[in-house]
Amino acid sequence: MDILDIADLHHIYRGHEGETIALAGVDLVVSEGEFVAVIGRNGSGKSTLAKHFNAILLPGGGRVLVAGLDTREEALLWSVRQMVGMVFQHPDNQIVATVVEEDVAFGPENLGVPTAEIIERVDASLRQVNMEDYRTHAPHLLSGGQKQRVAIAGILAMRPRLIVLDEATAMLDPIGRSEVMSTILRLNREEGMTAVLITHHMDEAVKANRVVVIDQGQVVLSGTPAEVFSQYKLLEALGLDVPVAAKLSILLAESGLPLPAHILTAEQLVDELCRLN
C-alpha cells in the first residue's frame, strides 16, 4: 500500500515580487513502513512539499494521494489530516496544554474519540516515546527533546498512517536530537510506522531506508543512503553535504587508503579501517 502517491506536483507562491515556483513537477511514492529522509537546501521546496502531505497546501498542478485519498477533494480533508501527523521545528509552537497528558489528548479529543479510549491512547503514545513518567508534568519545563517527543506522542494518539518531521531536530541539542531520532527509528523499525524526515543534518538522513534529494522544486536524486551519499560531488554542487564519516572516508581514500565506497557512519569506517591490515 502506498501511503503517499504524488504525481507531477506543482506549487506556485504568489507574493509582492511576483511568482515563485516552489514545486515544479515532483513525483514521489512512499510505501507503508518506509522511512524516507528528504534533504535539500533552504528554499529547495522541501517544506512546501511536506505541507502537501496533509493538505495544508493544495496542488497547483498534479495530485497528491494519501492512502489513496486525493487531497483536492474537500470532503476528504479531515480524513487526510488524520492520517498524516506533522512535527515542526519549534517545540514550543506545537504544545497547547499545561499538562503533558492533556496535550497528548488534545488530538484524539478533537477527533471525537470516546474518553475511555483517549486515556488508553494517551498511555500508549507516551509509552511509545518513552515519556510515561512525565504525564503530569508541565510541558514548558521539559527539555527540547522531551517536548518534541511529547509532540510526537500527540500525533501518535491520533493513530496516523504517516508521521512527518519537518526539521524537528533543528533547535535541539545533541542529546535532544538523538532522543528524537531514536524514537522515530524505533517507531519505524519495531512498530512499522511510516515516517518522512525532512532534515539539514546528513547524519540523520543516513539512518533512513531511502534518501530523496530535492532541488529547485524537483526530485533530483533518490536511493538508499549509500547510493545517494556516494554522489558527493553532485550533493556539494547542490549546496548539500555528505555525512562526516563519509567525507572522512573519501579524504582517506584520496590519501591512498584502499577503503571501499559507501561508508556512512563512524562505526563502519572504523570496521573497514581495521579490516585493512
Next chain:
Amino acid sequence: MPIKLEQVDFVYAGGSPFERAALKGINLSFLDGEFVGIIGQTGSGKSTLVQMLNGLLKPTRGTVTVNGLVTTAKGVKLKSLRQEVGLVFQFAEYQLFAETVAADVAFGPENQGVPASEIAERVDQALLNVGLPLEIKERSPFELSGGQMRRVAIAGVLAMNPKVLILDEPTAGLDPRGRDEILSRIRELHRQRGITVILVSHSMEDVARLVDRLVVIHGGQIVYDATPREVFAHGSSLKTYGLGVPQATEVLGLLKAKGWAVPEVALTLDEARQAIVRAYQLRRELA
C-alpha cells in the same frame, strides 16, 4: 571592551514557587579580540549567560562589568553598552520587520543617532560583511531565502559597529552551504575587524574548527573553560552533560580503542585524516 563576570548568580522567578537558579557562581572573562565558543545542553544557562553580557539581564548576585561599567550600578547607561555588545538571537530573522532590507539594517544605527550620510555607508558595509550583494537592498527581507534573511538580521547588528558580537546559534535551521557561508563570514569579521566573537552553538564540529577558547556550561555552572582541544579530550564527561565531541574526534576514539596509535582529539577532518594515515602506515610497517 573586556567583559568580566564575577560570582554571578541568576534566579528566575525569585521568591515564587517557580524559583529556578539559572546561573550559579559564574566567574568568566572575555578579552578583546577573542573568539570564544559556548556549549551546553538546552536549559544549561547559555542563553541566560549571554543576555548578561549586554545588560539585558542583570545578575541576582555578583557583578557583570562591561568595559569598566558595572551593569547593576545605579544610573548606568545600558543603551551605549548594547550598541557596543551586539547580540544576535536564535532565529534572528523573525525580528526582521522593515519593508526593505536597507531600512531594516539601517534601523539600529538610526536609533544610535548616526548621521544619515553615514548610515548608507554602514548599511552597505554590513551587507558586504555578511556576503550579501548590494542589489538586495531595495527588496523586501521577507522574500529572501532563510539563509539570506538570517544574514540580513546579522547585518542589522553589525551596522551598529559593535565591538563584541554575540551569536546565539546563528546556523540553526540552515542548510550546509548556508551554515558554511555564515560561519566563514563571522570568522572573517573576527580576523579583519578584530571584534570579539562569542558563539553559542549546538554543533561540536563548528566550535571545534572555529573558536580559540571553549566554555562548557552545565546546570548553570562552568564545567570547562579551555581550548577546544583540551575540552574535547573529555568525551565521556561531555556526554554526561548532554554534549558530545566532533565526529573526527569520535572516529579517533573508536580507533584508539582498537589499538591504533592515534591522538585522542582531532578538531577538523583534515587533522583526523593525517592522524589515521600516519597510524595506518605505522601498522603496515609493524605488520
